[in-house]
Amino acid sequence: MMNTANFLAIDLGASSGRVVLGRWDGRCFALQELHRFANGPVTVLGHMYWDILRQWDEIKTGLAKYTAQVGEPLAGIAVDTWGVDFGLLDKNGRLLGNPYHYRDARTDGIPNLVHQRVPFSRMFQVTGIQFMQINTVYQLFSMVQTGEPQLAMADMMLMMPDIFHYWLTGRKVGEYTIASTSQMLDARSRQWATGLVAELGIPTAILPPLVSPGTILGDLRRDVMADAGFTRPVPVVATGSHDTANAVAAVPDLDAHSVYISSGTWSLMGVEIPEPIINEDALALNVTNEGGVANTIRLLKNIAGLWLLQESRRQWQREGYDYSWDDLMVQAAQAEPFRSLIDPDAADFLNPGNMPAAIRAYCRRTGQPEPETIGAVVRCCLESLALRYRAVLDGLERLTGRRLQKILIVGGGSQNRLLSQFAADACERPVIAGPVEATALGNLMMQAVATSHLDNITTGRQAIAASFPRQTFAPHPSPAWHEAAARFAHLTG
Known part of the structure; x- marks a missing residue:
């Protein structure tokens, strides 16, 4: 080096x-x-x-x-x-x-x-x-x-x-x-x-x-x-x-028994493998085999991610409610758990114009109570995302034939402590959050490898781990999450 x-x-x-x-x-x-x-x-x-x-x-x-x-x-x-x-x-x-x-x-x-x-x-x-x-x-x-x-x-x-x-x-x-x-x-x-x-x-x-x-x-x-x-x-x-390829390159401690989530506008959840997995199960789960760095494949699922909240916040700002992200998380934490759930990947939310209205309409159409407050909308989005993570985790374990023991969240969404805790609770796995700047770090680290300032991707990931703090969220299993998962599975088919 x-x-x-x-x-x-x-x-x-x-x-x-x-x-x-x-x-x-x-x-x-x-x-x-x-x-x-x-x-x-x-x-x-x-x-x-x-x-x-x-x-x-x-x-x-x-x-x-x-x-x-x-x-x-x-x-x-x-x-x-x-x-x-x-x-x-x-x-x-x-x-x-x-x-x-x-x-x-x-x-x-x-x-x-x-x-x-x-x-x-x-x-x-x-x-x-x-x-x-x-x-x-x-x-x-x-x-x-x-x-x-x-x-x-x-x-x-x-x-x-x-x-x-x-x-x-x-x-x-x-x-x-x-x-x-x-x-x-x-x-x-x-x-x-x-x-x-x-x-x-x-x-x-x-x-x-x-x-x-x-x-x-x-x-x-x-x-x-x-x-x-x-x-x-x-x-x-x-x-x-x-x-996302750069973000995954920057995930510290990524191994055969861990799953990553590159969390931002989209949540890209997957595993790093040497060759693509292309079979009927992969087709049924609608996963993707995207190219990774260092001759790897990123077997992953694209999930709507924080787009739901970004668009909701944009609508509330138009209506004169300019809440910070911290304010929104406080309101979500105080809202009733599991009152309403949505499929984050439903076509209803691709580009609806008014995201909170689209969420309420989806809940009304699916026979659920409409989230009436800002906190209820935010909690609905976060709990639904965590339940989507649980479903994708189950699918990835079936495809790879191994238990994935920890979830590594990187990117801007790793700063969302409430979502990280919900993910740990829903998936019953420890969540390790950070680094936030994974995409930029992967970009920089790959440049360092290409120009011989670093030996390889492994040493690059070790350097990133030594450079930035991370936070661990321990899971708190609960029957309520199991009940919500059953509702979510019925909702999403």
Whole structure:
């Protein structure tokens, strides 16, 4: 291992982005957020898009802040983002319009049309990916169906982080972990499933060459260096360009008998395994085999996560109730337990506009009392998420054939003490929460490995464990949780 180095993680999430400085001193990482900016969809003529040029400008602002505020040599830069979304480039490498947002309604009804051509069971046998209408394959097929001119003009498709890496370096490639979220990758060969893609009428020529996580793509382009004020070459690394791949890379003590939850807008709950698990049970459970770092597979389930509370809080703010997260947790703790439950992954909650109203309507439709207070809505969401974790845990144990003895929660949601305790109680497993900044840490750690400042992922995880505190939540088994689990199972079918 080499001694000291500075790295920049550019971490774009669905609601915010930031540029984070990671200082490696040879033993531990220290983090400093240099730049943070709001991120979210822009709606134009009834469609939702990402404002990618503003995102790019914010990235360059973060790079300029590094040179202005720190000014030391930089050992690496890497970008990670959410999965599934992409942009199309023409033959001259120019972007053909703003990328669509994954919640755009253009994929409504599209999965049924796709699976008239390619049955889902066969698609799953190839890709091993969970059915979600936001997946890249459904987005592209919607463009086939509507005869989208952009698709006819496209020379290459790049996923969101790959676009930024292209603009940073001039190199057009697809990174494996982000490509795996597309539902167009062969899970076993870890290459594009061109036969399946072609069956859907999607042009396979647009699929980029793939690189493994930890690949040094090249140095920062001269024009970007000049704009940001760099005077020395800076390597750009494709880490786990999918944010969840980086978050899982940063989970300390992750082993064959533990399950991780990367907790944020989404809850990504799964295990790290060497090869995909693709069988009838996996298909029935609708799990996903996404690419991980260091030749691993992330067998996981996508769960709606804190999106339910984020959207509820946004609605309450519109109504003039600007409660802090701590205020909301206090009200939830005081609310009646298990009064109402929801399926967090129900289509009702994908993009309802008014989340609390959608929750009340769901409870009314399913014959349950409506949560009437803010605290009752929050508790309903948290208890329902914990019960979803319990159901997913059971499924993962069946698929892997082993007991998963502890739950490791990382990401922003690991700060939610009430949810962590509910998860421990519902699952009857100890929960270890932290680090909060798992995605940025995984990004930085993978850069350190790629540039030989760390030996491997194992030593990187040990370094992360030594760098940041974690909290353990012991389970408190209760018949009430068992009764609630039975209700939840009936509710979700």
